[in-house]
Amino acid sequence: MTSYELHLAGSRGAADHGWLKSFHTFSFANYYEPKRIHFGALRVLNDDTVSGGMGFGQHPHDNMEIISIPLEGDLEHKDSMGNTTVINSGDIQVMSAGTGIYHSEYNRNKDATVKFLQIWVFPNKKNVTPRYDQITLNPADRVNQFEQILSPNPEDAGVWIHQDAWFHIGKFDAGVSAEYSIKKAGNGLYVFVLSGQVTVDGHAMASRDGLGIRDAASVSFSEMSQGAEILLMEVPMQL
Amino acid sequence: MKHVVIFGGNKDIVDLLVRLIANYPEFTASGFQDAQEVLAPGIPMDVLLLSSGVSPADEALVRDAVSVPIIQHFGGGSGLLRAELQPFL
Numbered sequence: 377m378t379s380y381e382l383h384l385a386g387s388r389g390a391a392d393h394g395w396l397k398s399f400h401t402f403s404f405a406n407y408y409e410p411k412r413i414h415f416g417a418l419r420v421l422n423d424d425t426v427s428g429g430m431g432f433g434q435h436p437h438d439n440m441e442i443i444s445i446p447l448e449g450d451l452e453h454k455d456s457m458g459n460t461t462v463i464n465s466g467d468i469q470v471m472s473a474g475t476g477i478y479h480s481e482y483n484r485n486k487d488a489t490v491k492f493l494q495i496w497v498f499p500n501k502k503n504v505t506p507r508y509d510q511i512t513l514n515p516a517d518r519v520n521q522f523e524q525i526l527s528p529n530p531e532d533a534g535v536w537i538h539q540d541a542w543f544h545i546g547k548f549d550a551g552v553s554a555e556y557s558i559k560k561a562g563n564g565l566y567v568f569v570l571s572g573q574v575t576v577d578g579h580a581m582a583s584r585d586g587l588g589i590r591d592a593a594s595v596s597f598s599e600m601s602q603g604a605e606i607l608l609m610e611v612p613m614q615l
Numbered sequence: 616m617k618h619v620v621i622f623g624g625n626k627d628i629v630d631l632l633v634r635l636i637a638n639y640p641e642f643t644a645s646g647f648q649d650a651q652e653v654l655a656p657g658i659p660m661d662v663l664l665l666s667s668g669v670s671p672a673d674e675a676l677v678r679d680a681v682s683v684p685i686i687q688h689f690g691g692g693s694g695l696l697r698a699e700l701q702p703f704l
Contacts, residue, residue, distance in 0.1 A: 403698040413698060436628050437691035438667030475668045476625040503668055
């Protein structure tokens, strides 16, 4: 039987470090809520705003698939594999931390904030060779449909990670309905509303609300507001 | 006060975890990259934290030998560390 776990935007953990304001859907850093540790393989969903010129200094990661989705502004990335890049709104960045990777992420602009989602997914194998990738998405591909932006397959659309996970993003006109079919039996779907309002299987959701759905074969989206933008994260529920 | 032993193959990350845990008032920590050092007599251990870069053979050896709770640490730094240790307070 399908079950639903609604996380309203205001119920997320909030952190204000001055230069960084972050909302944590799941327990992270000083935010600890035993009922909000993870949704299957989805362990971190941080909604970060970084002040102009500021950022995360060099720090390590291991054994985690780390996905960054900029929503506004430009983020400068440097890592221990020699990559120096800038990711902009409309890009998606992925790192497989594996045996260990160091990186820094800075707001490239001194006079504008950067907003981005930081998403961590448990890998399906430990100690892989670290890797980095980023691609630019075409905004037209997500209009009134869900565009695949991440999968387990290097040959498939979007970036890929070491996990049986699929991410999609869509931006909808008012009144449009949509359906999402689970790609792998047993996977769950975490719905995160980036902006606007939508009803998901009868659950009314607004900007930055999250909904974890288990044991569903498909999920329906209706009553969209104009410009409603939705991120879907399908992940294994068994670790 | 509980003592956390960190076992990992990436020295920089092990050192960082030791430093982070040492900042928590409820825990002390020591870190090792070699399974034999982890299992050496006299090493205090209330919790074993497994970090990255440990071979399957060494991980199995240590898992079989210790009787304390074992945490698989993910993520490298401070983000998840507190939540991983919290249940053992």
